[in-house]
Amino acid sequence: MTEQPYDQQSPPPTTADELPPRGGHADTASLEQALRGHLLDTNDEQRAHWVAQRRPTAPSDRTNWWLHLLLLVKDGVYERPQMRRRAWARLYLWAVDHATQTGVFTSDEAAIQVASFVAELRYREIAGDVADVLPPADSIVRDCLSQISIPIDAIPDATDLRLLDIETMRRSRQAKKLVSAAGWHQDQVEDPQVASQLAAWRAVLPQLV
Structure with missing residues (x-):
């Protein structure tokens, strides 16, 4: 069957970053606090330093950690006040790029992540709020x-x-x-x-x- 174009009648695309995160509520609370209190408003160099100090060392754990982080950032784009959506969307794109540069995602996985993210923003009719941030x-x-x-x-x-x-x-x-x-x-x-x-x-x- 030929894939149908993504539109308002289609369900949001599912990608790996929508998998249930591994870890308990404490892990989620810690990451959410870091996102709001540090990563959202810092520059790329500071973000990279924060990640380097806290990401797991085992490859499989590192991938799950990044997927968990991306899921929380997406929630920030969808659920936070409109005036903050641009910052959350910019953080999501940075996170995908940084995870790719550090070998967590392959370049094709990163392309799909970004395509899915932007498509879902359109589906939720909030892409216009962050249009100047999106590719x-x-x-x-x-x-x-x-x-x-x-x-x-x-x-x-x-x-x-x-x-x-x-x-x-x-x-x-x-x-x-x-x-x-x-x-x-x-x-x-x-x-x-x-x-x-x-x-x-x-x-x-x-x-x-």
Whole structure:
């Protein structure tokens, strides 16, 4: 089935940062306090220092910690007063970028995170409150499509998965996630070349695993 564009009738997209956080109420309360009292209004260098001092050292724990942090920041964008939404949205984008630079997220995961975040802001009809902070649709779509690791003219036939090796399946699945994420923004794209590239990828979406 072809993915439908993200619109007002579609449910909000679900990404990894919406998974239930690991940790108890104390962890959540501590992070929420840090977000309100420190991270929200400090500069990027101070934020990076704070994170370096407090993030877990084990890779799996570090990923869960960042996902938990992102979930709390998203709540800040959605639930805090309108005049503070820009600061929360800016913090979310910084957090995704910093987590990517420090190896927690891959670049394709980061592209999907941002695409999902902006799409959900539109779905909730609050994107206008933070429009000057958000990347434009052209950039979001371009970032998603640039992360696809399989040429569009080399997509294998996915009707019989037994004929596909593991790496080909992985690349196809990655492409499907990225094209779907980019598709949430198709109605906002202004650059004809970007729109054409997205349309071409959406046309082959049923062929992806």
